[in-house]
Amino acid sequence: MAFTAADVKKLREMTNVGMMDCKKALTASDGDMDKAIEWLRERGLAAAAKKSGRIAAEGMVNAIVEDGVGAIVEVNAETDFASKSPVFVEMVSDIAKVVVKENPADLDALLACKYPGSEKSIADMIPEKVLVIGENLKVRRFARYDTGVTVAYNHMGGRIGVLVNMEVEGIDPSAVTEMGKDLCMQVAAMNPSFCDKADVDAETLEKEKEIQMALAMNENEKAAKPKPQNIIEKMVMGRISKYYEENCLMQMAFVKDNKLSVEQYVAATAKELGGTIKVNSFVRFEKGEGIEKKQEDFAAEVAAQMNMNK
Numbered sequence: 001m002a003f004t005a006a007d008v009k010k011l012r013e014m015t016n017v018g019m020m021d022c023k024k025a026l027t028a029s030d031g032d033m034d035k036a037i038e039w040l041r042e043r044g045l046a047a048a049a050k051k052s053g054r055i056a057a058e059g060m061v062n063a064i065v066e067d068g069v070g071a072i073v074e075v076n077a078e079t080d081f082a083s084k085s086p087v088f089v090e091m092v093s094d095i096a097k098v099v100v101k102e103n104p105a106d107l108d109a110l111l112a113c114k115y116p117g118s119e120k121s122i123a124d125m126i127p128e129k130v131l132v133i134g135e136n137l138k139v140r141r142f143a144r145y146d147t148g149v150t151v152a153y154n155h156m157g158g159r160i161g162v163l164v165n166m167e168v169e170g171i172d173p174s175a176v177t178e179m180g181k182d183l184c185m186q187v188a189a190m191n192p193s194f195c196d197k198a199d200v201d202a203e204t205l206e207k208e209k210e211i212q213m214a215l216a217m218n219e220n221e222k223a224a225k226p227k228p229q230n231i232i233e234k235m236v237m238g239r240i241s242k243y244y245e246e247n248c249l250m251q252m253a254f255v256k257d258n259k260l261s262v263e264q265y266v267a268a269t270a271k272e273l274g275g276t277i278k279v280n281s282f283v284r285f286e287k288g289e290g291i292e293k294k295q296e297d298f299a300a301e302v303a304a305q306m307n308m309n310k
Contacts, residue, residue: 003031015046042214057288061161063152070150071099078135143283151180170275192249
């Protein structure tokens with residue numbers, strides 16, 4: 001599979017590795033992006049990379065909790081200017097409220113729901129909003145929690161939205177709001193892949209072990225005094241623990257006090273409040289996450305136009 005300069009650039013953005021090493025990785029991996037990331041990691045050149053790459057599309061994420069139900073939605077627009085308009089912001093808020101109230105099964109069901117204050121569906125209302133805003137609009141995704149205690153957080157005017165869902169016993173739900181906000185901000189800032197290490201699937205864990213073993217073996221070959229196999233295996237297990245700390249919310253260092261893990265912070269808060277708290281899961285949406293946006297090269301476009309006019 002061939003690769004392009006754009007692929008090299010994307011791999012560099014995902015891994016923070018130099019262009020030449022990215023090119024070598026893609027060559028060795030026959031252009032496969034995931035295998036190229038593994039190739040770089042096995043040689044100690046990159047940490048774990050987010051597969052989504054750079055954020056590109058515009059729009060807004062909105063997370064809310066109403067009557068104990070949490071909802072989060074993402075709606076996309078073409079420009080940042082449009083996504084900040086009052087009409088767009090109100091539309092995103094209205095759609096989040098529909099998710100809370102109607103509990104749609106999927107995106108099609110959401111679009112079929114009535115738009116607040118109208119007899120029209122959301123799908124029928126969007127073209128009207130397009131005429132007002134002047135850009136293409138798309139409801140992209142949503143999530144909802146209707147059990148337990150849910151806390152919502154919106155960062156930077158809707159660039160990132162987070163819901164954290166907890167199971168709370170023996171504690172007034174309002175008493176855990178501050179802790180929930182702390183967890184939401186942790187998720188927004190650190191972007192964990194899993195809630196707890198127990199949530200890491202077997203395939204992901206096995207792949208990580210393979211990568212860390214290959215890295216350790218490469219390091220051992222270059223060492224002046226190579227280590228025996230049993231020591232290498234212990235090193236790999238230590239690195240798996242590090243993987244949990246970097247990718248699992250509950251095992252991460254708590255941002256506000258890095259002497260504690262998030263798990264320890266939650267346990268300490270539960271003890272202080274006289275009950276139990278279990279963090280069930282979270283949802284984190286970042287606007288445009290994973291969407292490839294066309295990169296306009298105006299200089300090239302003008303040059304091409306000039307050549308056509310000769």
